Amino acid sequence: MIGIAAPQTILWFQGGWVFWTLSLIMLGMGLTLPIDEFVVALKTPQNVIIGAAAQFAIMPLLGLTIANGLQLPTPYLLGLVLVSTCPGGTASNLVCLLCGANVSLSVLMTTATTLLSVFMTPFLLKVLVGQVVPINAAALMLSTSQIVLLPLAVGIFMQRFVPKLVKAIEVFLPFSSVLGVSAICSSIVAMNRDMLLKSGPKLLLAVLLLHFFGFLLGYLFGRTIGFSEKDSRTVSIEVGMQNSGLGAVLAQLHFANPLTSVPSAISATTHSILGSTLSAFWRLTDRRKQRLAEERENRSGVPTSA
Template sequence: MKLFIHISNFSNKYFAFITILVAVAAFYMPGGFNWLNNYMTILLGIVMFGMGLTMTPNDFKLVLTKPVPVIIGVILQFTIMPLLAFGIAKLLNLPPALAAGIILVGSVPGGTASNVMVYLAKGNVALSVTMTSVSTMLAPIMTPVLLYLLAGQWIPVNPFAMFISIIQVIIVPIVLGLIFQRFFPVAVDKSIEILPLISVIAISGVVAAVVSGNTENIASSGALIFVTVLLHNWSGLLLGFLVATVLRLNEETRRAISIEVGIQNAGLGTTLASAHFAAQPLAALPGAIAVVMHVISGSILASIWSKIPVNNNEKGNKREIA
């Protein structure tokens, strides 16, 4: 068991590096990974089931005790990222499928990896966990609606079908995880430390599936995809921090909101794109690239902030609401 825990810690620490290696392998040896396309929904469901195993009532405690930063953070989550994606799609005159893909990445909830990044960045971890949980539970409504409103001009969107998919891929596995945690707490406690390994394997499988099935598209438009994803990700991190600063939230909260806004559940975006835009395979690529890029940029930012002391009492920043 100790060996598995060690491997799990290693995989969590080097998640970005592992997914890059998997993506490169899938690009140059697509035949060895194409079979994963049949299991993308299951793979993401495994990740969400793991999230359900670790969720507790405390994850939502801030909604009742200190709701203001949670409300601000979730509003920013579902406004900054989708609107940024829409603006970038217009600015770069993206092909329809790629425009829809990056808007989908912007419309999904925050990613679970963000919680670890906020911890390393000396941010407000409780707020980070609550934002991830709340935005995830709101995703069945917010993601289809935002995609329909913002991406409908590029590609047909069926919001009801996407609502059903998100319920199946996110809500059902999370609920099953919560039930399993309730009735088998001992088993959950013993296995909780290897969940990062399972999540890394599952997300890497999603990336490999998309890359292996789109090698020609990546080769022909790879630069444009990378520029789109990086511009979207970095702008989200920056704007999240700037808006939180303008609202005079404290330093820990600013860091948490920045990372929560900028780091998306790109694996969900990739799976939804593959399921609903199968005729437009290019739509899944922004999500696959974002899985890797968000982890890299978030880790770099967390590393920088980890070396900068938090000062929640600086002048002009005394709004202690989190």
């Protein structure tokens, strides 16, 4: 709301502020990441492979189907398909943390889809809309390492070698993470305020449908193939949340019409709102289940099994 109503108050939060905020959030995740869970995730690479396949199958097909179904103008069609072929966004890792999903699997899926996007994004665009968009593979991998892998590694290192320091600061991490994400989302809205207000209901509906069904089909896919609840939530979030920033940059660099970048700008806000809402819903669901289990335990006097 701040980004729409008073954009000047948050417009300063750009560039390095966003980069370092995301890096610090990932550092905080590394400080609290269950090491054993991460090791288990590495021992089951099939889950990462299946999740990455879902990312590059569900979203691109959704993007093309929705764009054609709503008969979007060509620039918006190209932009929607472009953002749908991008890898999972780094913010998905934080949403997984907040909603009790498998953070380790999320990090591995984000990394895998980011690296695969060097080849998959141009290939899918060529197949779906006949456009080839080259990607700077080295720059993409470097940014992924800087924002995701390096802070996580530092956090895990600190968790292992300075546990007392980690224990002292971990109480502040959930609040600071929420605050950081709120600032990032507000700045994205503020920077794209005019485009958001002028884009029209049809494009807004298209982006909303893309991410809504991305979350839904990602979750249903995970449950259908036998993933656990935590892993299914992870696939849902990874599929539903895209690296919209990458989509916006590619659109600006490789498409002449500036309107092609508008779907990515709207996507950045939309998937953040939907992802946060879904996270809150799952957290409330978990608390309700826990409360009911405790009530049953109190009535029966027998501990309820997890």
